[in-house]
Amino acid sequence: MISEKMKPYVKNNSAIRMMFEEGNRLRAKYGTDKVFDFSLGNPSVPAPDCVREAIIELVNETDSTVLHGYMSNAGFEDVRQTIAESLNKRFDTKFSAKNLIMTVGAASGLNVILKTILNPGEEVIVFAPYFLEYGAYVRNYDGVLVEISPDTATFQPNLAEFEKKITPKTKAVIVNTPHNPTGVVYSEETIRKLSAILEAKQKEFGTVIYLISDEPYRELAYDGVEVPYLTKYYDNTVVGYSYSKSLSLPGERIGYLVIPDEADGSEELISAATIANRTLGCVNAPSLIQKVVAKCVDAKTDLAAYDKNRQALYNGLKECGFECIKPQGAFYLFVKSPVADEKAFCEAGKKYNILMVPGSSFACPGYVRLAYCVSYETIVNSLPEFKKLAAEYGL
Ligand code: PLP
Numbered sequence: 001m002i003s004e005k006m007k008p009y010v011k012n013n014s015a016i017r018m019m020f021e022e023g024n025r026l027r028a029k030y031g032t033d034k035v036f037d038f039s040l041g042n043p044s045v046p047a048p049d050c051v052r053e054a055i056i057e058l059v060n061e062t063d064s065t066v067l068h069g070y071m072s073n074a075g076f077e078d079v080r081q082t083i084a085e086s087l088n089k090r091f092d093t094k095f096s097a098k099n100l101i102m103t104v105g106a107a108s109g110l111n112v113i114l115k116t117i118l119n120p121g122e123e124v125i126v127f128a129p130y131f132l133e134y135g136a137y138v139r140n141y142d143g144v145l146v147e148i149s150p151d152t153a154t155f156q157p158n159l160a161e162f163e164k165k166i167t168p169k170t171k172a173v174i175v176n177t178p179h180n181p182t183g184v185v186y187s188e189e190t191i192r193k194l195s196a197i198l199e200a201k202q203k204e205f206g207t208v209i210y211l212i213s214d215e216p217y218r219e220l221a222y223d224g225v226e227v228p229y230l231t232k233y234y235d236n237t238v239v240g241y242s243y244s245k246s247l248s249l250p251g252e253r254i255g256y257l258v259i260p261d262e263a264d265g266s267e268e269l270i271s272a273a274t275i276a277n278r279t280l281g282c283v284n285a286p287s288l289i290q291k292v293v294a295k296c297v298d299a300k301t302d303l304a305a306y307d308k309n310r311q312a313l314y315n316g317l318k319e320c321g322f323e324c325i326k327p328q329g330a331f332y333l334f335v336k337s338p339v340a341d342e343k344a345f346c347e348a349g350k351k352y353n354i355l356m357v358p359g360s361s362f363a364c365p366g367y368v369r370l371a372y373c374v375s376y377e378t379i380v381n382s383l384p385e386f387k388k389l390a391a392e393y394g395l
Contacts, residue, residue, distance in 0.1 A: 009136060019355065026353050036382035037355045038370035041180065041331065043248035045302045045373070054295035074270075075102025075256070075285050079294040083256060086297045091229040099260055101273050102285035104253040106216045106242035108277075110137050111332035113238050113257055114172070115276040116269060118143040118208060122171040127157040129334070129364030131180050131214070143171070144311045150364050155182040155325055155334065156190050159197060166201045172210040173198065177227060181362045181369035182334040183310075183327020188228050195234035208236060208264045216242035216255070217330040219300065222307050225328045226300060235262040240268075243293050245331075246301055252289045306331050307377050309372040316383040321395030329364060329382055331373040334359070338393035342368050348392060352385035366379055 002010065019039055026035045058067060076078065080097035087093055103109035114124070120142035126134050128150045138145045146165055151158040157175070163199040175194070177186040186194075198209050218241065221227050231237045242255035259270050277284065313333060314326055323336040335356075337345040340367055343358045347366075359367030372379065 005139070005209055006301055014314070015348070019357070022146070023352065023355055026350070030353055031207055033270045033381070035353045035355070035395055036374075036378055036385060038372065038374065038382075039355045039357050041245075041371045041373060042371050043301070043331075044130055044249060044375060045248055045305050048246040048296065048299040048301065050287070050296045050299045051292055053247070054292045055288070057085050058291050058295070062291070067291065071284055071287065072274070073093045073284050074274045075100070076287070076290050076294075079290045080256070082294040082297055087095055087229075090193075091232065093229065093231060094261070095258060095260065096301035098270065100188060101257045101259070101270070101277060103240070103255045103277065104282045104285050105244055105255045106214055106240050107133065107137075108253070108280070108282055108285075109242070110134070110174075110212065110214060111140060111280055112273050112282075113210075113212060113240065113259075114138060114143065115139050115280060116273045119171075121169065123167060123169045125162065125165060125170060125173040127175065128163070129362035130174070130183055130358060131176060132361055132363065134174055144169075146170070147363055150362075152367075155179070155184040155291050156186060157194060159190070162194070163197050163201075166182070166205075166209070166247060167198070168205040170201070170205075170207070170209050172212050174212045174214055175230070176217075178215075178221055178327075178329020180217065180330055181332045181357070181359070181364075181367075182325060183330045183332045184325065185225050185227055185329045188226070189191045191228045191230060191233050198234055198236070202236075209261070211237045213237055213239045215239060216245050218382040219246040220303065220306060220331060221329040222303070222310060223328055227329065231258065231260045231262070234263055235260070235342055238263065243271075243289075247293065247296060248301055249289065249293075252286065254285055254293055305376075306373065309374065310374060312376065312379045312383075313370065313372045314380070320383070320386050320390040322386070322390060331371060333370045333372060334364075334367050335370060337366055337368055338390075338395060340366055342366055345393075349389055352389050354389060355384060 023037045080100040084095040084352050118141040123144045123146045124138045126148045127148045135145045148161050239258040244250035356368040
């Protein structure tokens with residue numbers, strides 16, 4: 001009954017569902033505090049107080065027909081202007097309301113921009129490991145996903161292979177920094193080199209290649225590391241932002257796209273993306289939460305809590321003998337599996353009630369992802385179990 005296009009997603013979804021159900025089964029059997037579920041990227045830090053305060057104030061003080069009504073498909077103009085001004089202050093950019101389109105989270109922002117630019121058969125390049133949904137989003141518009149293999153020494157993008165795989169059909173490149181699943185932040189040097197390659201290829205082929213910066217983890221960066229703002233390095237950049245992680249609002253579905261004036265065909269892109277927002281069925285981003293994020297434009301999540309988890313889990317796993325790059329952003333650790341078959345390693349972890357996601361779910365087998373957006377106690381209590389797991393592999 002279902003379409004051929006849908007069938008692979010349904011098959012793949014059952015694997016994710018099984019992991020979710022496995023977590024529930026273990027919690028029911030052993031108790032929540034005895035299960036170490038590192039599988040989900042659901043923020044463990046509550047939304048900042050200003051979110052609740054803004055909701056109450058808005059509901060009490062705004063005309064209901066405005067607060068809950070339709071607005072421009074791009075979102076409320078005052079909200080977009082407030083965010084544009086905040087970005088200009090932080091990154092020395094020159095955006096205004098017209099450069100922003102409010103979206104239903106990063107997932108919908110990516111769908112909007114891909115729908116806007118992709119013709120069937122055009123290629124979108126991604127760097128492994130990557131958020132596997134990118135494949136689904138590209139296929140939604142009959143695009144072709146082109147993977148670049150990982151540089152497992154640094155998990156910075158493999159630029160030598162990237163340069164070779166750009167073709168006249170390349171329409172876009174998606175980057176994600178801070179990065180899911182490795183936690184790596186792409187250095188300024190990487191961004192400069194990547195931009196230079198794109199400039200040269202645009203010239204060589206006489207094409208336009210958009211760089212899509214998927215950045216739901218922008219605010220989650222540690223050790224004072226700078227996360228470069230990509231529109232400043234490459235004109236054809238489109239930014240996809242989300243408040244899912246930065247304000248712990250994943251269920252509210254709120255984010256935005258930035259399409260700068262400098263991007264080729266900027267005006268046409270903005271108006272087409274606004275229409276795509278509507279025709280994709282989102283119509284507009286949810287109205288109340290648009291107003292909330294504008295009121296909380298300078299609010300910050302409790303980064304110290306994630307940082308404490310990061311240090312504890314990273315140090316604990318290293319002491320057990322596991323290999324892992326110390327992440328500078330997001331809330332994930334990407335750990336080398338002690339055996340090539342990382343799915344077997346994930347299975348072994350379940351004996352100790354440790355739930356991890358296999359790297360093949362990010363097109364990078366041989367590794368596992370641990371989401372440390374959990375309670376600190378979960379991390380502390382998991383370490384003796386990790387020690388037993390490590391011992392099984394002679395670490
Ligand atoms: N992109 C990446 C790299 C993600 O990790 C996620 C969610 O985890 C998303 C996009 C989707 O985020 P949102 O909840 O804003 O749609």
